[in-house]
Amino acid sequence: MVKEIERTGIPVVHMCTVTPISMTVGANRIVPTIAIPHPLGNPELPLDEEYALRRKLVDKALEALSTEVDDQTIFEV
Amino acid sequence: MKLEVGYIDIKGIRFGDYNAVEDGILIVNPEPLLEPVLEDPLIKSAHFEIATPGESIRITPVKDVIEPRVKVEGSGGVFPGMISKVNTVGSGKTHVLRGMAVVTAGPIVGFQEGIIDMTGVGADYTPFSKLHNLVLVMEPVDNFKQHEYEAAARLAGLRTAVAIGELARDLVPDETVIYETPTVAETFKEEWKHLPRVGYVMMLQSQGLLHDTYVYGVDAKRTLSTMISATEVMDGAIVSGNCVSACDKNTTYHHQNNPVIHDLLAVHGKKINFVGTIITNENVYLDDKIRSSDWTSKMASYLSLDAAIISQEGFGNPDTDLIMNCTKLEKQGIKTVIITDEYAGQDGKSQSLADADELANAVVTGGNANEVVILPPLDRVIGTLDYVDTVAGGHAGSLRPDGSIEAELQIITGATNEMGFNRMSAR
Numbered sequence: 001m002v003k004e005i006e007r008t009g010i011p012v013v014h015m016c017t018v019t020p021i022s023m024t025v026g027a028n029r030i031v032p033t034i035a036i037p038h039p040l041g042n043p044e045l046p047l048d049e050e051y052a053l054r055r056k057l058v059d060k061a062l063e064a065l066s067t068e069v070d071d072q073t074i075f076e077v
Numbered sequence: 078m079k080l081e082v083g084y085i086d087i088k089g090i091r092f093g094d095y096n097a098v099e100d101g102i103l104i105v106n107p108e109p110l111l112e113p114v115l116e117d118p119l120i121k122s123a124h125f126e127i128a129t130p131g132e133s134i135r136i137t138p139v140k141d142v143i144e145p146r147v148k149v150e151g152s153g154g155v156f157p158g159m160i161s162k163v164n165t166v167g168s169g170k171t172h173v174l175r176g177m178a179v180v181t182a183g184p185i186v187g188f189q190e191g192i193i194d195m196t197g198v199g200a201d202y203t204p205f206s207k208l209h210n211l212v213l214v215m216e217p218v219d220n221f222k223q224h225e226y227e228a229a230a231r232l233a234g235l236r237t238a239v240a241i242g243e244l245a246r247d248l249v250p251d252e253t254v255i256y257e258t259p260t261v262a263e264t265f266k267e268e269w270k271h272l273p274r275v276g277y278v279m280m281l282q283s284q285g286l287l288h289d290t291y292v293y294g295v296d297a298k299r300t301l302s303t304m305i306s307a308t309e310v311m312d313g314a315i316v317s318g319n320c321v322s323a324c325d326k327n328t329t330y331h332h333q334n335n336p337v338i339h340d341l342l343a344v345h346g347k348k349i350n351f352v353g354t355i356i357t358n359e360n361v362y363l364d365d366k367i368r369s370s371d372w373t374s375k376m377a378s379y380l381s382l383d384a385a386i387i388s389q390e391g392f393g394n395p396d397t398d399l400i401m402n403c404t405k406l407e408k409q410g411i412k413t414v415i416i417t418d419e420y421a422g423q424d425g426k427s428q429s430l431a432d433a434d435e436l437a438n439a440v441v442t443g444g445n446a447n448e449v450v451i452l453p454p455l456d457r458v459i460g461t462l463d464y465v466d467t468v469a470g471g472h473a474g475s476l477r478p479d480g481s482i483e484a485e486l487q488i489i490t491g492a493t494n495e496m497g498f499n500r501m502s503a504r
Contacts, residue, residue, distance in 0.1 A: 017363055018394045020401070021432050036361035036394055037286055 002027045013061045015039060019074055029064040030074045033057060079257045080308035081170040083149070083250025087177040090127045090209045098244045101251075103177060105211060105241075113236050114213070119229040121218045126459045128180075128195050128210040133456035135199070136212055138190030138464050139490045140181040140227075141234050141317050142205050142330040145174040145242035148312065155242060156313040158294025160235050166312035167258075172245040178208045178330055179241060181234035182460040183215040186227045187287040189469045191323020191490035192452070192482070199452040202492040204499060205330070212459050213237050227287055231318050235329070256342055258306045261380065264352045272350040273383040277307075277337050278373055278402055282319050282327070282390040283358035289318040290327075290390070292356065298365075302357035302372035307338040310354070321391040322469040324446045324492040325418050331491070336498050337386055337416070352380050357402065359395040370401035377406050384412040389495040392420055392446070396431040407436040418443035418493035423485070443493035444501070446470070447485050454480030 002014045014027035022030045033039035064075040093104035107125045114123045128134045146155045151169015154161025193205045200206035217226045281290040283298035290297045315332040345351035357373045389399045403413045419429035465476040470487030486492045
């Protein structure tokens with residue numbers, strides 16, 4: 001899906017937990033996330049801390065989206 | 078460790094008014110065996126059914142398959158930390174009821190339980206069609222929580238297997254085999270110096286959410302990679318507690334009879350020097366994957382391995398654990414062979430594994446789990462066909478009006494096993 005959308009000229013950020021798979025399949029902008037069952041959150045955190053975590057992940061994804069890359073790049077959070 | 082395993086061949090199962098093994102026939106009196114199962118408040122009802130190889134029987138949804146064993150001499154008892162006390166097993170003497178299994182079935186726990194056909198095309202794909210199966214069919218109470226029902230069903234199966242195994246305590250085995258694993262010091266002895274030092278890396282499914290494996294009762298996702306003796310595994314130190322796709326689930330039976338362990342022991346001291354077994358997990362956090370595979374490679378290095386066989390359970394993100402284990406060993410100069418299976422699409426044309434690396438250049442595959450099979454209607458169903466359309470491998474319409482089933486191989490218990498348990502092959 002990442003590659004097909006990019007093929008149309010729209011840049012994509014792949015947010016995922018297992019970044020090696022993302023590298024293998026050829027995503028260009030990768031943001032590592034929390035865990036496979038809950039990539040964009042952490043149910044063990046209190047609500048306010050979790051909100052902050054989610055916000056940080058989305059901000060990082062937006063930053064990645066607006067960053068020029070020459071090669072496959074992992075944007076560490 | 079040295080374990081003497083006495084195999085008692087089971088040639089049939091029948092119901093009777095007492096429990097015993099007589100002349101290779103298991104006689105089952107259900108009532109006393111069901112008593113402990115029904116003590117669990119989550120189990121509403123339970124009964125036994127018998128499935129014999131070649132009979133027109135379909136068992137589904139299958140949760141686990143367990144071989145009855147009993148510890149006759151030596152410390153501990155079978156399924157340590159789970160049913161028996163946690164004491165170390167793997168030494169002394171164990172009796173095995175060979176040729177039979179306790180199969181747990183009944184309304185579904187998760188969405189990844191399987192089918193065992195006792196005859197026809199489906200039977201060719203599962204090793205359990207060749208066993209005399211005592212099927213424990215359970216029904217949970219209403220409003221159960223899935224994980225609690227899973228635990229109840231798992232323990233019920235293990236308890237039943239232990240009770241059946243106990244019947245073999247005083248029997249004279251049909252065959253006795255002695256399995257012995259060396260200490261690290263012994264592996265360096267002069268007469269084995271010319272043999273390649275080979276280890277076994279056994280990956281245990283531990284993704285959570287009904288995808289768990291237990292080692293001496295410990296949930297494997299809460300462990301670091303560690304070592305275990307091959308004989309401990311034979312005594313039930315590793316127990317399946319999971320609902321991964323039926324085709325590549327390592328049932329408790331697979332663990333008890335791990336073919337990699339048996340084959341390595343068979344050539345130990347002759348063709349290779351089987352140094353030891355490392356167990357490692359398949360967790361859902363990337364840090365865990367990195368840490369566990371690092372730990373595996375550290376241990377492989379401590380053991381001065383020349384080569385290792387790596388087996389997997391499940392598919393998808395565990396492919397990353399597999400590739401990490403493989404590449405980290407290869408980069409240290411330890412040659413690897415990985416045993417896996419493939420999800421290459423129904424036409425077999427897609428990428429087989431979710432992760433890949435060119436260092437993974439020696440691969441044994443259990444087959445393509447997406448391959449479509451058509452299972453003929455069978456005369457009798459043990460369990461229920463209610464879930465055939467919704468378990469992994471099935472689709473809306475899998476169960477056809479005439480009772481036949483069109484589904485992916487995924488749906489058959491043990492069909493693409495990643496320990497290499499099966500014998501079917503292709504050119």
